[in-house]
Amino acid sequence: MYLNKDEERMYEGEYGNTVRKSMEILVALGEIYGAENLIDITSAQISGVSYKTIGDAGLEYLEDLASDKNALAKVPSTLNPAGTDLDNWEKLGFPSEFALKQNKIVDAYGSLGISQTCTCTPYLVGNVPRFRDHVAWSESSAVAYVNSVIGAKTNREGGPGALAAAICGKTAMYGYHIEENRKATIVIEVEDKISGIDYGALGYIVGKEIGDGIPYFILKDKTQNKKKDSSTDISSISPTNNDLKSLGAALASSGAVALYHIENITPEYKIAGKKHLQNDKMFISSHDIQNACEKLTTSDSNEADLVCLGCPHASLEEIEEIANLVKGRHIKNDLWVCTSINIKAAADRMGFTKIIENAGAALVCDTCMVVSPIEELGYESIGVNSAKAANYVPSMCGLKVIYDNAENLIKFK
Ligand SMILES: C[C@@](O)(CCOP(=O)(O)O)CC(=O)O
Ligand code: SF4
Structure with a gap:
């Protein structure tokens, strides 16, 4: 693999051990995937933060890298969720x-x-990268979002690879960084109008079916087409950004999808094309979506001990919707709404946090139902509106799952 003069100096250890080790990781990845060179990145997002997933070995590895005071991230970089709410872990009952x-x-x-x-x-x-920026992100749902909705370019990095990229400000040029590799591989025609948890169910079905393919969605609404007496071949419904984050998270969890296109919606759908895919088509009906929702539910009961929303982490609008739903009422189940400290600060100011807390629930920061040790907190069943969480919680936490919309999961006294 070609390295320029400065990259060579990094590789030889002139900038210290941590930069050297990071460069070794990038070169090794580049060689495995046949990259010819490295490229500059504008941001990194690093997974492998929860103690539950990386354990003592991960902590030691990070402390060793951090002991070299010459090493500092070269580009703006953020972390994936941790295993606890870093400020309020005690109040929430996490083991000390x-x-x-x-x-x-x-x-x-x-x-x-x-x-x-x-x-x-x-x-x-x-x-927030810009369209066509090269970045190195590793959280699979965020990879799907940044590639598909924003149109920046990243591979599905592993935690150590994304950290190495952050420290060097570079990544190897292969995979989704190359324009040609971003073309759709299958057309998915969704025949009936979808909303809410249907987006997660759709992602779950398609991810399972296509593995690491690149779907090109056409979202239709049969009823509307009938009314207009036309059956145009273009997406006629418009998902919100929250719907897109649920769809991408599910696609990336039941499969290894890193990029999807939606006709008329996502920025690369025209270049990604569908013309070359005349014979590669899959049709999804409301019946398929209903089946997937049922499959994601593993609990016999319709009432969960804990309802956990915010997978991927909740946006301010999602928190507002929950606040409107629980305002002035008392919730029977425990309820966590998982988000970032930044969004919580905005929710505090808007009064949403107070409303949610007054109803008996908590806004939980930094963590989530999958990477926190909820199995140690005495819960047996969990209600989620995320297909990704429904898919992961049984194996990662051993709890029974109910997959449904928030208004059906939350029970009131
Ligand atoms: C399940 C997941 O969202 C969180 C756990 O990942 P980690 O602990 O950050 O490695 C990771 C992923 O899907 O990329
Ligand atoms: S909330 Fe969901 S997407 Fe986010 S880290 Fe947890 S499992 Fe992954």
Whole structure:
């Protein structure tokens, strides 16, 4: 692989051990994937933050990298969710040994110049690349969002690869960084109008079917087409950014999707094309969506001990919707709304946090139902409106799942 003079100096260790090790990781990845050179990136997003997923070995690795005071991230970089709410772990009942180790992990990242904002929706809080920027992100749902909705370019990096990229300000030129590799591989025609949890169910079905393919969605609404007496072949419904974050998260969790296109909606749909895909088509009906929702529910009961919303981390609008739903009422189940500290600060000011807390629920920052040790908090069943969470919680936490919209999951006294 070709390295320029400065990259060679990094590789030889002239900038210290951490830069050298990081450069070695980037070159090794580049060689595995056949990259010819490195490219500059404008941002990084680093997974591998929760003590639950990286353990003591991960903590040691990070403390070793952070002991080299010459190493600092070269580009704006943020962290994935941690295993606890870093400020309120005690109040929420997280085990103290876990919380202590968790704080050490986040401190090590901080010493490396990585922003200690722990969120899987960094694109809502300032880590916002521009169209066509090269970036190195690793949270799979954020990778899907930044590639598809924003049109920046990233591979699905692993945690160490994204951290190495942050420290060097570079990544290897292969995969989704190359224009040619961003073309759609299958057309998915969604025949009936979808909303709410249907987007997650759709992502779940398609991800399972296509693995690491690139879907080109056409979202239709049969009823509307009938009314207009036309059956045009273009997307006729318009998902919100929240719908897109649910769709991408699900696609990336049941499959290894990193990029999707939606006709008339996402920025690259015209270049990604569908003309070359005459024979590669899949049709999804409301019946398929209903089946997927049922499959994602593993609990026999219709009432969960804990309802956990915000996977990926909730936006301010989603928090407002929850506040409107619970305002002046008392919730029977425990309810967590997971988000970033930045969005919570805005929710505090808007009065949403107070409303949610008065109803008996909590706005939980920095963490989520998958990467926190909820299995140690005595819950047996969980209600989620995220297909990604529904897909991961049984194996990552061992709880029974109910997959439904928030208004059906939250029970009132
Ligand atoms: C499940 C996930 O959202 C969170 C756990 O990842 P990690 O602990 O940051 O490695 C990771 C992913 O989907 O990329
Ligand atoms: S499991 Fe969901 S909430 Fe947790 S880090 Fe992943 S996307 Fe975010």
